[in-house]
Amino acid sequence: MIFMYILLVVAFIDMFSQLPVIAPFAASLGATPIVVGSVIAVYSFSNMLGNVLSGIWVDKFGSKRILASSMILAGVLVFFYTYVTNPTQLIAIRFFHGFAAGFIVPAAFAAIGRNDDSDSNGKTMSHSGAAIGIAAIIGPALGAIISSRLGIEWLFYSVSLAMVLVGLISLVLIKSLPLTKKSITQENVGFSFIKNPAIQFSYVAIFLLLLMQGLLTYAMPLKVEELNLQQEMTGIYFSVFGIVAILFFVLPSNRIFDRFNNKRLMFTGLMFISLSILGLGLSTSSIEIFIAMIFYGIGFALLFPSTSTTIMKDTNSQNRGKAFGIYYASFSLGVISGAFLAGLLGTSATLIFTVGAAIVFVSSILMLLVAKN
Template sequence: MKIAIGLYFFMFIAFFDLHAQYPILTPFAVSLGAAPAFIGWMMGIYALTHLPGNLIAGQGVDKHGSKRYVVFSLIAAGVILLLQAHVTAPWQLLVLRSISGFVLAFLSPACLALLASLSKDAVTQGKLMAGHGVTHTLASVLSPAVGAFLVKLAGFSLTFQSLGWILISAGLLALFTIRGKAVEMQLEISRANAASADNSSLLPGVPLIYYLLPLGVACSQGILFFELPLHDGGTSEGILHTGIYFSILSLGSLVTLSMLFLHRLSPYLRALAGILLLALCFYGLTMPEKIPMPVVLFVMGMSKGIIFPAISSLFIEVSGGERMGSVFSFQSIAMSLGSFVGPIVAGQLHLSFSPYFLAFIVLMLLLIALPPTRRMPKQPIPVD
């Protein structure tokens, strides 16, 4: 339990810093003279550079455990934010965002793999994944508004410096606190899995079509994160307003993440139900004059609180708990691809077609394309 609490804390710090930047990156890029298409590429390149980091993290976590990757990711991301505070041109911001995408790609697979190794019981694993979601959501409830307030109070440079030092401090703390029997057990399991793995099957028991789930959802989220800050023109005056929108989104997620009874339901059905609700929310965003945006964003957050723990639990169930570093690495790769494509396409279509309607189409196609799954047998509860 101490390991889980420690991981939740470090993920909280990382997610807090990440979400604090959402409402301010677009206005910051605009202040540097960046065009909407360039901003789309800036947001997309962050996701694209996740790919090599995810590939390295998946194999590395299976062989060496999670600790070193958590520490590296936090400290390196903090250093990049310190450099970002001194950016003076759009291309410099693009370069730093691409590097940031690479180093932060190690964090999520490492933390999820260590969390999954803490229990062999499917229900307990689902709760651990939900805890990850709750941590993510709690960090994102206040962080967008806090980031926007800091910029309004102290400016972009001091805000980035503050967020950078917070990440570096968290990384140093992780270096000395992530330890114990659970860490050693993960190392033993990871090495055993790596030694016995069938090289001809990269992800045993996980059909690649299931990765359409995180791919499609991340694509829609990339569109949202690009389009929402531009709702008020992407100007500095609208930063605080945008931060409140993101906080409303996170509050909705917190509601469904707190419904622990949901984890006794099929993760496959939970994922599909959440995606359907998310698609309807994007359709609602296409007609803001009929449905208030705060209402749509709150319900959209509720759908996210259903989707992400369900997808993680589904992958644990289908994979049988083996080679979790690689499983979550490929999940992160799928999300990175979606997050890369989403804002780039939105940036190209922003002036001629509603990106929100495009997200609705993507999610509905995902529901149609995903085949039904057979019910997996429950894992036995270990007796200590």
């Protein structure tokens, strides 16, 4: 199981390490602002397609082969970034990279679920969330440091090597679980699990979380500028929520995901997210932003394990891959929608955060009413 957490860290570092460098890299190739936006968006779009297809293939062929092949292929594609010479080539490689990487996480979580069909699913998912949180903290810093000191090509070399090695090691360490003929011909055909209200709740909740993540990524630099703070503070604020979430994941507090109703935890997490986003919009000082990001970290820590635990508990080994595929497609769709919504709202961080908080609050209340009925 420890290896699976390492695999998740490497897989998400692949994405997070490029966040601070991909836009400048595209601009250095002569990309216009619109093309730079396309370079960023095409990864999330193709990643979403890969998520859905991964879930189908995982249930049909098993997690091991999908995980190993997608890690290795994504690693090879990262290496080819070093041969890009114009924006068109960059968009193409970003599309294929995002598509290949989209197979990794649903397969990884399906493998984790199949190895942990127990009453500790919540604790397992919280540890998985900690792995993602670690990648979210060290990935952007790693990308910025390596590209600034050694050149961006060495960032691609490093990430490519790590992904290929982990993919090869996964062939040895991940156990293959045989799929019975019955599971392939009957239970594996449809998407009947989508009718489960708890799973629907999970998909909407994780979409809302990543919608706010997209808004946050867009609007936090604007908020820092509005308050005449140093731009370096943006990274520090993001680290605050990451550290809070990781502590919540690894400390005994992670037991709540196995002891309390997941729907209530989701609703509570969404309320924390709504309050934190509203707080960011109303903040007039650095300390207020810190407090808001602490609330955001708590909300994130409540939402990720509770939603993913619901997927694990309400699916079986024959359809869990598809369920997680749609789950992570909701991730990608949320990020894309958040960035798009923020762009429509303009350059006022206060307006962006206020609208975002209202969306989460109203959606949460509607979800609660539907759940009660």
